[in-house]
Amino acid sequence: MSLIIGHARTAAARLLRRSPASILLRRDSPEAPALGRRPVRRMGTARVGESVSTAYEECSDQVLDFPGGKVSFIPEMRFLSESLGERIGCYRVLDDNGQTVSGSTFHEVSKEVAMKMYRHMVTLQVMDTILYEAQRQGRISFYVTSTGEEAINIASAAALSNEDLVFPQYREPGVLLWRGFTLQEIANQCFGNKEDYGKGRQMPIHYGSKKLNYFTVSSPIGTQLPQAVGAAYSLKMDGKNACAVTYFGDGGTSQGDFHAALNFAAVMEAPVIFFCRNNGWAISTPTTEQFRSDGVVIRGQAYGIRSIRVDGNDALAVYSAIHAAREMAVGETRPILVEALTYRVGHHSTSDDSTKYRPIDEIEHWKSARDPISRYRKWIQRNGWWCDAAESELRNSVRKELLQAIQVAERVQKPPLEELFKDVYDVVPSNLKEQEKLLLQSVKKHPGDYPADVPV
C-alpha cells in the first residue's frame, strides 16, 4: 500500500486515473528508474531544464505564486458570472449597403484581388445552384451547398498563402476554387469518375487535392481539428513559413476533438487558425441548443488562444481578420481562433429540408437582406470596378463552363475494377491481389451478374 500512496504523492494528480497500471509498472519492472531521479513537477508549465523552484521562494499573504502566474488572494467569495453581460462584439468593415464603416480598420485589398474574390464568390454560388439541381435530378447522390457562406469561403482563402494547409469540413469548396481547382475537377469528384483524384471512392463534395494543400474532406464532425494541429506542428518543426487552417461549424464545437485541438494547439504553440463558421444551425439544432456560452469566440480565451469574432457575411472583414490571424499564427507560432457569424441559407445537405424546423422568413431574410455577395458587389460597384453587364456575363460564362464540365464528367469512364483494391495500403498486399483475381474471374464468368460500366 505504501507504494501506492508514495506513487500518488509523487506523480501528478492526473496520473491517478491510471494508477492501477502505474502501480503494476513498479511491481513488474524492478529496473525502472526511481521517480526521484528527475525533479518531479506537480503541475508544471516550465520547459525541460528550467527551474521550477523559484515559484516557491517568495511567500506572501496577498499573492499566491502558482504555475501559470501570480494569483491574488481576495476576501470576498466571488463566483465568476456565467456570461460577460454584453456579448463580444463582431468585427465588421462593410455595412449592409456595402459602405465601409467609418473608423473601421482593415487590410487594403488591391483591385485585382478584390475582383478575383468577387468572381470566385459568384462562381461558388452558381456552382452550388447547378450541382444542387444535378442532385435533385438524380445525376449525383448527394450535395452540400455553401450558400450564404461565400464570403467566408473566398475571403478567407484570399487572405491565406497557397502554402498554408487547409483541413476543411465540407462547406468550404470555395477555398479550393480560389487555389485553382477547376469546375471540371469539381465535377469529376461529384460524379466519381476515373479522373477524380479520389478515384471515385468518396461521396460527392469530399474533395481533396494534395497539390493545392487541401486535405480530403472527412465526414465525421471535428476530426480535422486535431489533425490540423498535428500538421501545424509539422510545419513548426520544419520551420516552414506557413500555417494550418481548419474550418468547422458551430455544431462541431461540441465535439471532444474541438476541445482537444484547441488545448493542444495552445500547449504546443502550433501555428494553426481555427475558423468556426457559426451559421446558426447544425442540421436542425440551433446554436441555443448547442451551447450556452457567448458563441465560440469566448472559448478561445479559456484555452489561452487569441480570438476574434467577425461578420462572416462581410468579405472585407473576413479577409482582414484572416490576414491578421495568419500573420500572428506564422510570425509568433501560435494558434488563433476566428468565429465568423453567418447563416446557412441552404439546407444542411440534399438529405435535409430545413423549412421543417426553421421559419422561411428567417431564411429569406438572410438570403436577401444579408447576402454576402450582394453586399460585396455594392462595394466594388461603388469603387467603379463592376457593372451589371459584367455581372451577367460572368454568371453566364460560369454556368456554361459548369454545364460543359458536368457533361464531360458524366461521359468520362468510371474507375476501373483494379482501383477497388489500390491504396488500401501503400503496396497492394497478397490477400487483396487474390481478391482482385477472384473478382475478375467471377466477372468474366458471370458478366450478367455485374455492372457493365466497370472497366476490367
Place this chain on the structure above:
Amino acid sequence: MGCGASRLEPGEDIPPGLLPFRRRLQELKRSRTEESRRRRRERKDSIVSTTELLRPEERDADDFETTEEEISRAVAEKMTVRDALNSAIDEEMAADPKVFLMGEEVGEYQGAYKVSRGLLDKYGPERVRDTPITEAGFTGIGVGAAYYGLKPVVEFMTFNFSMQAIDQIINSAAKSNYMSGGQISVPIVFRGPNGAAAGVAAQHSHCYAAWYASCPGLKVLSPYSSEDARGMLKAAIRDPDPVIFLENEILYGESFPVSADVLDSNFCLPIGKAMIEREGKHVTITAFSKMVGYALKAAEILSKDGISAEIINLRSIRPLDRDTINASVRKTNRLVTVEEGFPQHGVGAEICAVVVEESFEYLDAPVERIAGADVPMPYAPNLERLAVPQVEDIVRAAKRACYRSVPMAAAA
C-alpha cells in the same frame, strides 16, 4: 549498445526462445557442410588439395553437433522486451529526423512502462512530446502530423484507452490513403500494452488484436520476444501505412536472447510473416504475444507425452500469414489456436476460417480454439486466472486434437 543486454552465461539453460537459433545454426552448418563436401569433391581432381587451404570454418564443418559455446556466440546477449522496444525507437529516431514519439507521460516520466527511457534527454521535448490527456486529441494530432510528412510513434498508456481515439484511428488513419486516392499516406505507429496484465481488471486487460485486425488499411503487429519487438517495431516505423503495434505489459520485463544480427541497427523483420518457434509434426498451435510463451511451455509438456507440437508465433495479425499456417496444418493435420482475447470473431476464429477454406481436407480433428473467457476481465485474482488461457488449457486442447485426452496407458 548499452540497453542492459547481458551475455548468456556458458552452461546456462537454453530458454525455449533460443531453440530457433539452435535450429538456424544447425541449418546453416548443414548447408555449409554440403558446400564444403562439394568443394572437396571438386578438389580431389585437382593437384593441390590440402586441408590447409580450406578456410577454418570448413575444416571442422563435418561436426554436426552445435556446442553451447557456439550458441552463446551466435546469441551473444540477452535483452528485455522493454529494451528491445526502446532501442528500436531510439535507432529509428536517430536514423530519420521525421520520426517522433508522442503520448501521455512519454517524456519526463519516460513512459508509463519506461519504454521511452532516456529518449527525452537524447532527442529533446520537440521529438519526445508529452501531451495533455486526450486520446482523441493526440491521436488526431499524430494523424495530422503523418498526413503532412512526419512519422509519429503514438504511445497509448494501454490500448484500452485507444478506444477514446477510435474514430481518428479507423475513420482517418486507416481510410485516408484510400479515400484520397493515394494522395495522403499516413505513416504512423500506434503502440502500447495490449491484453491482460495482472490485477488490472476490465479496462486495462482487453485484447484489441481482433478489433484492429478487422479493419482494412491498418497493419496489426504483436511481438512476443525481444527479437520480435525490435525487428517489428523498426519495420512498423519504416512502413508507409498506419501500424497498430500491440505490446504486452508482462513481457516488457522479460529477457530473451538476441543474436548480433538482431542487435544490428539495420535489423528489421518483414510485416506479414509468421515465425515457427518450434517445429513439430502432430499438432499446430498458433499464438501471438504472451501466449507464444505459454504455447512453447505447453509444447514442452506435450513432448513428454510423445506429442510433437509445432508452435507458430503469428507476429503479424494483419496481414495474416495464411501460407505458414496452412502449410503447417497440412503437415500436422491438427490445429489449436490460442489468444487472450475473446472467442467470438477473434483471431482464432479467423485462423479457423482460413484453414477450413484452404486446408479442410487435411484436417484430422476439429479445430480447437483457446481464448479468453467471454466476459470483461474480473479483478479478483482467482477469477482473473480463470478468465485467461493457461498452459494446461493448451495442453488439454492439443491432446484432444490428437485424440489423446485419455492417458496413453489407458488407451493402450
